[in-house]
Amino acid sequence: xxxxxxxxxxxxxxxxxxxxxxxxxxxxxxxxxxxxxxxxxxxxxxxxxxxxxxxxxxxxxxxxxxxxxxxxxxxxxxxxxxxxxxxxxxxxxxxxxxxxxxxxxxxxxx
Amino acid sequence: xxxxxxxxxxxxxxxxxxxxxxxxxxxxxxxxxxxxxxxxxxxxxxxxxxxxxxxxxxxxxxxxxxxxxxxxxxxxxxxxxxxxxxxxxxxxxxxxxxxxxxxxxxxxxxxxxxxxxxxx
Numbered sequence: 001x002x003x004x005x006x007x008x009x010x011x012x013x014x015x016x017x018x019x020x021x022x023x024x025x026x027x028x029x030x031x032x033x034x035x036x037x038x039x040x041x042x043x044x045x046x047x048x049x050x051x052x053x054x055x056x057x058x059x060x061x062x063x064x065x066x067x068x069x070x071x072x073x074x075x076x077x078x079x080x081x082x083x084x085x086x087x088x089x090x091x092x093x094x095x096x097x098x099x100x101x102x103x104x105x106x107x108x109x110x
Numbered sequence: 111x112x113x114x115x116x117x118x119x120x121x122x123x124x125x126x127x128x129x130x131x132x133x134x135x136x137x138x139x140x141x142x143x144x145x146x147x148x149x150x151x152x153x154x155x156x157x158x159x160x161x162x163x164x165x166x167x168x169x170x171x172x173x174x175x176x177x178x179x180x181x182x183x184x185x186x187x188x189x190x191x192x193x194x195x196x197x198x199x200x201x202x203x204x205x206x207x208x209x210x211x212x213x214x215x216x217x218x219x220x221x222x223x224x225x226x227x228x229x230x
Contacts, residue, residue: 002156035216037157044206044220045149045157051214088157092215098172099147099159 003028004089004102011108012079020105022072022089028100030070032092036063039086039104048087049074076107084109112137114207114221122201122228128194132207132221140165140185143212148181148192150203151223158203162210163190197228 005023012018024030036049047056049065052072062083064075072091076083089102118130132146139146148160161171163181171179175194183190194201204225208217 033215035214037217039157044208044222045217046220047214047216047218050216050218054214056214056216056218090157090159096173097170099162101149101157101159104156 002103003093003096003100004091006087006089006102006105008103009106009108011110012076013110014079014081016079017075017077018079018083018107019076020074020087020089020107022074022102024070024072024089024091024100026070027095028070028091028093029067029072029089031094034065034067034072035090036065036072036074037088037090037101039088041085045088079107079109081109083107112209112219114209114219116205116207116221116224118224118226120225120227122197122226123230124198124228125196128192128197128201128226128228130192130205130207130224130226131189132191133189134209135188138185139183139188139190145210145212146183146190147208147210147217148205149208149217150205152200152203160192160194160205199228202226202228 033051037045038048039045052067053065145164147162180193204223206223207221209219
């Protein structure tokens with residue numbers, strides 16, 4: 001059972017906006033920077049968002065992150081077919097003294 | 111361009127120790143604002159953080175694995191390693207090593223991953 005809770009799936013049509021939620025607690029999301037990772041099948045995970053809402057160079061601005069209290073969200077605007085894959089949130093947990101990942105959300109482009 | 115590459119046995123017997131090495135190329139293990147980590151993903155499940163090591167050798171481990179995990183680093187030989195003892199089928203997974211940039215923070219460079227199966 002993951003410490004951070006995500007919906008197992010999300011979907012949208014090309015061009016739509018899709019939002020993925022990530023629910024945590026005061027010991028993780030509530031007090032530490034949130035990151036999001038994109039995980040394509042057969043490939044290594046890729047850092048998509050760091051420090052709640054910052055994008056590494058090369059990540060399209062279609063991807064945006066936000067955090068409020070103990071919840072975070074990843075938004076994908078202008079959904080494209082290549083966005084169909086898994087996404088995970090993550091943050092340091094002060095109580096566990098360890099890094100925790102979300103359960104993962106599979107995005108489907110209809 | 112820093113690259114990471116995991117190596118080690120793809121098959122480990124139950125109760126034995128899983129040993130993997132992550133070799134760094136294009137950079138150094140002990141320069142810059144970085145530390146190094148291991149993460150795994152069982153088939154059909156989410157990512158699970160195993161632990162991290164600083165260039166100094168200081169470590170933090172996932173509490174659920176702490177009694178079985180050891181991560182070590184050899185900066186001169188440009189690799190860091192994972193040992194997981196007393197493995198069971200539940201340890202079957204794709205294992206990834208990654209670099210963590212403290213300034214972000216986030217795992218900004220990942221290895222390609224290596225599949226480890228625990229089976230007799």
